Amino acid sequence: MSSDLIFHQLFEKESSTYTYLIGDPKTGEAIIIDPVLEMVERDYKLIEELDLKLKYILETHVHADHITGSGELRKKTGAKIAINESYQLSCPDIGLVDGQELKFGNINITAFSTPGHTNGCMTYKIDEMIFTGDVLLIRGCGRTDFQDGSSENLFASVREKLFNLSDNVLVYPAHDYNGLTHSSIGMEKKFNPRLNLSVNKAEFQKIMSELKLANPQKIEIAVPANLQCGLV
Numbered sequence: 001m002s003s004d005l006i007f008h009q010l011f012e013k014e015s016s017t018y019t020y021l022i023g024d025p026k027t028g029e030a031i032i033i034d035p036v037l038e039m040v041e042r043d044y045k046l047i048e049e050l051d052l053k054l055k056y057i058l059e060t061h062v063h064a065d066h067i068t069g070s071g072e073l074r075k076k077t078g079a080k081i082a083i084n085e086s087y088q089l090s091c092p093d094i095g096l097v098d099g100q101e102l103k104f105g106n107i108n109i110t111a112f113s114t115p116g117h118t119n120g121c122m123t124y125k126i127d128e129m130i131f132t133g134d135v136l137l138i139r140g141c142g143r144t145d146f147q148d149g150s151s152e153n154l155f156a157s158v159r160e161k162l163f164n165l166s167d168n169v170l171v172y173p174a175h176d177y178n179g180l181t182h183s184s185i186g187m188e189k190k191f192n193p194r195l196n197l198s199v200n201k202a203e204f205q206k207i208m209s210e211l212k213l214a215n216p217q218k219i220e221i222a223v224p225a226n227l228q229c230g231l232v
């Protein structure tokens with residue numbers, strides 16, 4: 001993590017979701033990535049305490065396991081909501097495309113399209129950190145069996161895009177279920193059981209097809225709510 005940034009990794013217990021509040025200390029402009037509805041008051045209080053001006057609310061994807069806090073946070077702060085334009089949602093302010101750049105203060109964000117967990121998943125890069133949503137998790141990856149997920153696309157997103165970044169780039173995912181906070185491209189290339197460099201595409205697709213996971217408990221509520229920025 002760069003010492004030139006205000007950086008808070010925030011956690012929501014029920015869905016084990018990480019939210020990231022990142023600010024430019026020189027200008028006070030800030031962004032938040034993947035806020036959770038139930039934690040909006042906590043996040044807003046922190047933004048106020050740090051005297052930050054929230055400029056963007058970035059979603060890595062339309063979540064199925066929790067309701068986003070993006071709409072509520074926009075009401076409180078006036079920040080603009082950004083998500084991949086491919087979802088064709090009407091509530092966000094900005095529809096992002098692959099390679100698009102945004103700026104807060106003097107800090108650049110690059111949005112990379114990394115489909116696979118959902119078709120509209122994006123990874124955000126700031127300095128030598130990437131925020132991978134559910135595409136690349138610590139020693140794992142998101143499921144690929146709903147919301148137009150595709151194990152073939154996820155394999156390509158990770159192996160051909162993310163793993164082309166330098167080994168010391170830090171990986172900050174949207175979830176961790178084991179208490180880990182971050183990883184690096186170099187570590188995931190070696191230690192990710194599904195996606196390390198010795199696993200080929202056919203093997204990865206077999207692993208994903210055999211997971212047979214139950215649907216997330218909140219999917220019936222969360223996805224429709226998240227199509228409207230959580231404003232239901």
Ligand SMILES: [Fe+2]
Binds near residue numbers: 063064065117142
């Ligand atoms: Fe997800």
